[in-house]
Amino acid sequence: MALNSSSVVMKLALFSSPDTASVDSITLFVLLLCACVLIGHLLEKSRWMTESVVAIIIGLFTGTIILMTTKGRSSHILVFDEELFFIYLLPPIIFNAGFQVKKKQFFRNFLAIILYGVVGSLISFLIVSLGSLQLFKSLDLDLMGLGDYFALGAVFSATDSVCTLQVLNQEETPLLYSLVFGEGVVNDATSVVLFNAIQKFDLSHITSANVLQFIGNFFYLFLASTFLGVVVGLLSAYVIKKLYIGRHSTDREIALMILMAYMSYMLAELLDLSGILTVFFCGIVMSHYTWHNVTENSRITSRHAFATFSFVSEIFIFLYVGMDALDMEKWKYASDSPWTLFGACGILLCLVLLGRAAFVFPLSFIANLFRKSKADKIAFKQQVVIWWAGLMRGAVSIALAYNKFTRKGHTQLQGNAIMITSTITVVLLTNVVGGLLTKPLIRSLLDPHKNGGDSVASDSFSSKTLPLLANGQGSESNIDTGNPIDSSQVVHHYWRRFDDSFMRPMFGGRGFVPVVPGSPEEGSSLH
């Protein structure tokens, strides 16, 4: 995502001004977080609500109360700041996603994920940018220039991987989860990279050299970020294996895992790379190697602690989005021209729907060409779910929109105010509608009892009762069981051989047995 390190004003939004934030706002926020956790738990049985919708509604409700008690002056207790989001809330969510993702599924679908995440985001970006450039003229909107439209394209091509986690279930629909969520992570990176590139790009001189440089830059970012994440992950595995820290202290192991994961993200930011990609791959490597080198207690603790961090960060974001949606300042400027706002929202929603359709179906067709077995192909019904589940826009969009269209959370220009309020409206609508309808949609389209394509049965190694062990355990050997072999399985076969003969002896991983101090083995391993 490449936040420029010098431009980053590392001020926690919570604390940016002494009068708006104090002990009471933190207390209130913690109280609301508790309420979200509890109400989310109580509503879990109703298959319609998700935690994010609950948090948004509680946020809206609290915002209304604050608005009334402050007599319309303010609706939120904290000032939104994209640094709070990018430095503190996003890393745990993305790291946990990498840590808990089913690696086998992810890498098996790697081609499709990259297609959706990179090519798809570019298509969506172009459609939203060019579409809004054409259609906003009819609304008399005075955006500043070409850059604003392209920024809008980047803002609305960022699907929200956080929301996806809420509506898709890794156990029930592993293929869809892996595709939509994988796309979400890659796409987060793509859109932030696009957004930053556009900010620097000289749009008045588009030459082929510029475009080539842009593409080269993009691939450099992508590969360098991935590489950094893998290196830090392997380093953590090596250090923990070599020092066998768990002998003395589980806490030290967990502290080291957390600190090194966070360091990978911060290092990526420091080097102007995409921290999201880095920390995602760091999470994957840590769950493949490091996690197996620690004590049993550390394994349980790390799984659940990372999941908890991520869970609380997600609720925090949605709670805030709900509260901030009522911010009067933006609505005041925007409400002078309600029809423009209404039109802008409508246009953007249509463009988002269209932009996503324009890449999901064609790219699925291309991805299917590489999938040999019929059971493996992405069915049309599944494509519809992929299209729908990825429509949600979330905190990344909000953060980017704030970055582009406000100064420190405030805006004076009517055009910018309309952009902010449209973004908030689109995020709220896609989240509430998407959050309410996705689960029923999946059930009606892909009932596991009717349709064997992507059901629990196809994921026989998953275990609901023991999710800790489900990750990549078992079924590792189905390369030998006479299934039709396609290219991804061949790659996987060679990877397994490399992993077993070189990586695991070096970095530990599944089946790692710590060297008992003083045993002959330790002596020999030192020579």
Place this chain on the structure above:
Amino acid sequence: MALNSSSVVMKLALFSSPDTASVDSITLFVLLLCACVLIGHLLEKSRWMTESVVAIIIGLFTGTIILMTTKGRSSHILVFDEELFFIYLLPPIIFNAGFQVKKKQFFRNFLAIILYGVVGSLISFLIVSLGSLQLFKSLDLDLMGLGDYFALGAVFSATDSVCTLQVLNQEETPLLYSLVFGEGVVNDATSVVLFNAIQKFDLSHITSANVLQFIGNFFYLFLASTFLGVVVGLLSAYVIKKLYIGRHSTDREIALMILMAYMSYMLAELLDLSGILTVFFCGIVMSHYTWHNVTENSRITSRHAFATFSFVSEIFIFLYVGMDALDMEKWKYASDSPWTLFGACGILLCLVLLGRAAFVFPLSFIANLFRKSKADKIAFKQQVVIWWAGLMRGAVSIALAYNKFTRKGHTQLQGNAIMITSTITVVLLTNVVGGLLTKPLIRSLLDPHKNGGDSVASDSFSSKTLPLLANGQGSESNIDTGNPIDSSQVVHHYWRRFDDSFMRPMFGGRGFVPVVPGSPEEGSSLH
């Protein structure tokens, strides 16, 4: 501790000015934290070093390098801010202490702990205040007034419970650990309450009514803070037991425990109570009830996650103290009169030594009067260890000194600069000397093989291999085994009866068996 909610400028020190702090300072700090964890692990076998000394030394070393690269302009990458300390770093440390403390030991020694923590702190406070008032005259120090001397007394009567945790071992010397650590927590609260009271107190009109009001205020704070912590802890137990959240999600249980613990601290701050006391008792109640109501995975995770938070916060504090010790600004003002500084440090060190001796030995004598059995009495050698181990001054002293003698981390007055530099010097000296000598001192004075007074043997229910289960497990029934019964055991007996017949049915706790949904029991419990 009663930070005034309106006066709290909730600005994270890390982020208080855009030029000094950025992505690179966070990255560097995370890197240093990793280094501390690793070096601490490697040096653990050497029984001399503690993690805190390692962190201080790494901090000093890094400070020197930063000082050289910035050509003497600055030695630290973060600006110390007492809010960062009181709002984010202290709560996890104290909560974890309450959560992991051996409750039986703590309550058995409750009288002695209160004597040391309240009466002892007052004695120490008076000796340091009045002693410095007398002795500083000879140094030509121009402190502002009587209030400054009393503030100094409060600053130096705050023993550091965090350091204590590093040098005393709960398993090896349970009695000493419980006494010194318990004193540390109560004493933290006492000194912060004293400090705040002095800030508001009109020292020119000391009347008996004022003094009575002061004492009444103190007891109110003490009891109200404890009560609040107990209530929030019980609430968390009740909610988790009633909703049986673990059925759906371990993460939700842990999130709820963390959020409610933090909420207890923030609520106490909001109500101008002592957050330290509140969160400590909240931790005790949570470990007695809530912890038993959650799933097995949540139990393991919560134990280790809380310990890890606490561990990282501690290292963070010491790393920072080391780095900040080299801050040039303070030394520049102080170095104009090196002999004054030298004298002030010497006087303060002597007063701290004397102030602690003046209460440990007399109060131990009083405490022993209430201890019937000979094996139970606090032996003279143990009193020496209590005196020595509590000499360390730490982050609480630094935070209070910064609060009183600087404005936003800067000072212009020579007297204030000397107070700050003396505080830093005393903290460094007591930590390094105390950290290095305490373990050898304990070994020479209280060798468990020579002396049965306070050894592993006397704590038969502790289990090093399974510390999770050691807490309060077993030996609960020794009231019935014919040991000589003293008053604390009678209290304990009645408490057990009350706990079993009223508290546990209501709030769960050890042996809690969740109601299986749909079973007849659930139906009856609803009526």
